[in-house]
Amino acid sequence: MVGILSYGAYLPMWRIDRSEIANASGGTSMGGERTVASWDEDSLTMGVEAGLDCLSGFDPKEIDVLYFATVSSPFKEKQASSMIASALDLRRDVYTGDFTTSLRAGTLAVKAAVDAVKSGSAKKVLVIASDCRKAMPKSDFEQLYGHGAAALLIGEPGTIADIGGFTSVSNPIPGLWQRNEDDFLKSFEPKLDKIYGLLKDVPEAVVKLLENFNLKTSDIAKFAFYGPDPRAYQDLARILKIDSKAQLQNPLFEKVGITGTPHCLLLFIAALEGSKPKERIVCANCGEGSDAFLAITSENLERIKQKHRGTKHIFTKRMIQTYGHFMDFQGIRKTDWPPKHMRASVVKYWRDQKWEIPFYGMRCNKCGTLQYPIHRCCMMCGEIDNHQEVKIGNRGKVFTYTHDYILGPGLFPCDGINPATRVVVDIEDGCRLWLEMTDHKLEEVDIDMPIETTFRLIHQKDDYRFYSWKVRPVRS
Amino acid sequence: MKKGIKDRVAIIGTGVTKFGERWEKDEEDLIVEAVMEACVTANVDLRKDVEAAWVGTFYATTGISGSTLADPLKFYGKPMTRVENYCATGMDAVRNAAYAVAAEIYDIVLVCGVEKILDQGGKGLDVTMMFPHPILLGQSAPAIFAPAAIRAFKEWGWTSEDLARVAVKNHHNGAKHPKAHFRREIDIDTALNAPMVCYPLRVFDCCAISDGAAAVILTRPEIANDLVGRNNYATIKAIGLAVETLYPFHRPDYTGLSFPANVKAAEAAYREAGIHDPRKQLDFGVVHDCFTINELITYQDIGLCKPGEAADLIREGVTAIDGDFPINPEGGLKCFGHPIGATGVRMICEITKQVLGKAEGYQVKNAKAGFAHNLGGPLSVTMITIVGTPDWE
Numbered sequence: 001m002v003g004i005l006s007y008g009a010y011l012p013m014w015r016i017d018r019s020e021i022a023n024a025s026g027g028t029s030m031g032g033e034r035t036v037a038s039w040d041e042d043s044l045t046m047g048v049e050a051g052l053d054c055l056s057g058f059d060p061k062e063i064d065v066l067y068f069a070t071v072s073s074p075f076k077e078k079q080a081s082s083m084i085a086s087a088l089d090l091r092r093d094v095y096t097g098d099f100t101t102s103l104r105a106g107t108l109a110v111k112a113a114v115d116a117v118k119s120g121s122a123k124k125v126l127v128i129a130s131d132c133r134k135a136m137p138k139s140d141f142e143q144l145y146g147h148g149a150a151a152l153l154i155g156e157p158g159t160i161a162d163i164g165g166f167t168s169v170s171n172p173i174p175g176l177w178q179r180n181e182d183d184f185l186k187s188f189e190p191k192l193d194k195i196y197g198l199l200k201d202v203p204e205a206v207v208k209l210l211e212n213f214n215l216k217t218s219d220i221a222k223f224a225f226y227g228p229d230p231r232a233y234q235d236l237a238r239i240l241k242i243d244s245k246a247q248l249q250n251p252l253f254e255k256v257g258i259t260g261t262p263h264c265l266l267l268f269i270a271a272l273e274g275s276k277p278k279e280r281i282v283c284a285n286c287g288e289g290s291d292a293f294l295a296i297t298s299e300n301l302e303r304i305k306q307k308h309r310g311t312k313h314i315f316t317k318r319m320i321q322t323y324g325h326f327m328d329f330q331g332i333r334k335t336d337w338p339p340k341h342m343r344a345s346v347v348k349y350w351r352d353q354k355w356e357i358p359f360y361g362m363r364c365n366k367c368g369t370l371q372y373p374i375h376r377c378c379m380m381c382g383e384i385d386n387h388q389e390v391k392i393g394n395r396g397k398v399f400t401y402t403h404d405y406i407l408g409p410g411l412f413p414c415d416g417i418n419p420a421t422r423v424v425v426d427i428e429d430g431c432r433l434w435l436e437m438t439d440h441k442l443e444e445v446d447i448d449m450p451i452e453t454t455f456r457l458i459h460q461k462d463d464y465r466f467y468s469w470k471v472r473p474v475r476s
Numbered sequence: 477m478k479k480g481i482k483d484r485v486a487i488i489g490t491g492v493t494k495f496g497e498r499w500e501k502d503e504e505d506l507i508v509e510a511v512m513e514a515c516v517t518a519n520v521d522l523r524k525d526v527e528a529a530w531v532g533t534f535y536a537t538t539g540i541s542g543s544t545l546a547d548p549l550k551f552y553g554k555p556m557t558r559v560e561n562y563c564a565t566g567m568d569a570v571r572n573a574a575y576a577v578a579a580e581i582y583d584i585v586l587v588c589g590v591e592k593i594l595d596q597g598g599k600g601l602d603v604t605m606m607f608p609h610p611i612l613l614g615q616s617a618p619a620i621f622a623p624a625a626i627r628a629f630k631e632w633g634w635t636s637e638d639l640a641r642v643a644v645k646n647h648h649n650g651a652k653h654p655k656a657h658f659r660r661e662i663d664i665d666t667a668l669n670a671p672m673v674c675y676p677l678r679v680f681d682c683c684a685i686s687d688g689a690a691a692v693i694l695t696r697p698e699i700a701n702d703l704v705g706r707n708n709y710a711t712i713k714a715i716g717l718a719v720e721t722l723y724p725f726h727r728p729d730y731t732g733l734s735f736p737a738n739v740k741a742a743e744a745a746y747r748e749a750g751i752h753d754p755r756k757q758l759d760f761g762v763v764h765d766c767f768t769i770n771e772l773i774t775y776q777d778i779g780l781c782k783p784g785e786a787a788d789l790i791r792e793g794v795t796a797i798d799g800d801f802p803i804n805p806e807g808g809l810k811c812f813g814h815p816i817g818a819t820g821v822r823m824i825c826e827i828t829k830q831v832l833g834k835a836e837g838y839q840v841k842n843a844k845a846g847f848a849h850n851l852g853g854p855l856s857v858t859m860i861t862i863v864g865t866p867d868w869e
Binding site for chain 2: 342344345346348349352356369370371372373379380399400401402403404405406407411413414419422424430431432433434435436442447458459461466468
């Protein structure tokens with residue numbers, strides 16, 4: 001039966017205490033903390049991270065289709081999934097597609113994935129949902145939102161959970177919207193959206209799903225919902241007569257926030273992590289209607305739990321100390337850094353993408369040196385055009401480093417306050433790299449510090465988004 | 477090597493402008509100032525005697541092409557070439573000119589190095605143009621050397637105090653040089669408490685952004701005898717140049733404890749000059765102390781001491797102006813700053829003055845031969861020129 005072969009998730013390292021937001025923006029704290037993507041992260045890079053987590057133990061070349069679901073793509077026009085596919089080192093003939101403009105994009109992508117596998121047009125489909133929504137300062141969204149990503153690998157056989165079926169409801173309610181010219185999300189009447197949208201559509205989709213399988217709510221071990229605020233989950237539990245303690249998956253509001261498109265999938269993954277074999281999980285989403293699907297876990301689930309970080313990302317975190325940094329990470333506060341008009345050749349970036357994005361180096365066939373980046377001649381023995389292209393590993397340690405207060409991250413003139421940490425690292429496979437470090441504290445950097453690679457935004461010179469790899473402290 | 481450069485080229489004229497923040501002067505002013513001083517000391521008439529010229533500039537804002545030199549001097553119709561080779565830009569201009577003289581293509585040539593860095597604005601050297609690739613990581617100038625300091629601290633137990641001692645020594649020397657940018661002594665606590673520039677390098681571990689120009693007139697020794705007399709010129713004993721990668725930190729053999737270009741350039745220079753023990757055969761040196769760690773690592777790379785011992789040299793005062801082997805008796809880049817095109821030419825002027833006994837106020841005793849050293853780019857280019865009195869063997 002078609003179902004889920006693997007799961008993965010990503011939550012950025014950074015958190016802000018909601019009371020810090022309340023102090024700066026007014027109002028009262030909703031309690032707890034929320035995730036915040038670093039300035040060099042977006043839905044695309046977080047999607048890569050979730051994809052890497054999901055594909056741990058799988059050959060990326062076996063993936064036939066990649067669907068990327070988001071309402072916060074870094075581009076209005078430009079496919080994000082093709083860049084994600086390249087960073088994940090998927091095949092060149094992979095089908096890539098972006099599902100967007102609705103928070104239901106993630107569950108719709110799962111539906112499309114299941115249909116593709118069922119129809120025989122694909123064997124393995126990777127679905128990644130990721131959002132990095134900016135919140136209008138002083139709006140409730142500042143505290144409500146969190147940033148994160150979730151990934152599911154759909155296929156057969158060997159599922160950790162079979163997907164029983166889907167139901168859907170479409171409802172053109174005003175809801176939340178963002179026009180092309182808007183920088184932030186808008187809403188007119190959240191109460192109307194809740195009463196005539198969420199609390200009507202989700203129960204309708206769920207009831208229909210249960211009816212299709214002759215199931216009662218008590219047959220379901222966990223419900224993984226999307227809700228726009230923590231109270232909405234309780235409301236859904238009440239309407240559906242679900243035991244909110246035993247059956248309702250914790251909405252992760254206390255530690256993460258509402259992540260948008262990936263949220264119900266993230267909760268679904270959390271439910272998988274807490275499930276035993278042969279349990280039923282219902283995942284139900286909401287956004288101009290509702291999608292719901294039923295999953296039944298298998299014996300395989302236990303086998304893969306340890307391989308994936310999933311929602312364990314919650315436990316590795318760093319606090320953002322001030323609201324100002326929160327603004328800067330989101331790119332909301334206007335500063336004179338980075339400078340706007342620095343040149344960088346997009347042509348060079350395009351030409352060298354093999355080593356920039358899927359992160360290949362070369363191994364000289366004559367002297368055996370593994371080196372980065374790919375050149376015609378070996379940097380050690382000078383052998384010409386005689387090498388193999390080799391994927392660079394993702395773990396290593398610091399050989400030496402500096403904190404550069406002259407040139408900041410991305411080789412922009414530094415703001416003089418936030419230096420770029422540049423490190424010489426030795427990757428476990430023997431490759432030597434010179435990369436920027438991110439998600440770190442200056443005082444923890446030292447010789448022999450363990451690091452891992454992470455796909456990030458390097459800079460936006462010439463108004464283009466240049467992505468490649470950095471290193472960060474290893475997240476446990 | 478068939479003949480080498482030793483004693484085939486004479487330095488007969490030197491000109492150095494005041495180095496510093498020359499806000500009110502442009503490259504035209506600086507070039508005219510340096511070239512006229514060089515011509516006067518060389519006893520040559522620019523328009524009548526000089527047959528060809530080389531100009532060293534690093535930044536396009538200072539100038540590209542030979543016209544950079546021709547226009548300020550209104551000196552037209554001659555063969556002129558602009559040279560650029562990172563921080564060895566000026567010294568490489570001298571090298572190209574010297575080879576043309578040695579080849580007897582020309583009798584008398586002019587070399588001028590100039591840089592108006594302050595005209596560019598901004599903090600630190602603009603090195604972004606050095607890294608044209610949008611992804612392959614570059615770094616600021618201090619970030620080239622700071623990782624080496626981190627390794628040296630770990631491997632040899634060197635400390636920030638050792639780095640500060642280099643700054644204290646060079647500031648002590650530069651305080652006596654009328655053309656230095658910075659003419660004040662500092663103490664070790666001042667250096668250790670200065671703001672961080674690039675960990676672990678602080679402000680006094682780094683040379684400043686300065687404007688300046690320097691010029692030399694070269695000819696062959698037999699012509700020099702007629703023009704200035706036997707006691708008033710020095711001869712070039714050797715020129716060593718080694719070029720390495722722009723991306724040293726990707727190399728598996730990068731250690732931070734030695735810069736390969738330094739070692740290779742020194743080997744080449746010593747071979748050409750017939751030197752097997754630089755501490756004994758040479759009397760002093762001018763080292764590219766753009767950052768203090770660089771001066772220490774260079775001591776070792778060019779054979780002034782064994783690996784790990786450079787900190788001992790600075791602690792024991794061996795390289796002080798009254799020490800056994802003075803380094804940067806004029807104050808180095810620490811006091812002159814580093815107008816890139818000018819620096820190498822300025823260094824040639826300084827070592828020439830030393831061996832001629834004309835380094836008034838900062839003269840090294842019994843200086844018969846010394847070297848000038850540039851290390852440029854991300855450990856990419858080292859150039860060493862050895863200059864001595866004509867009778868130095």
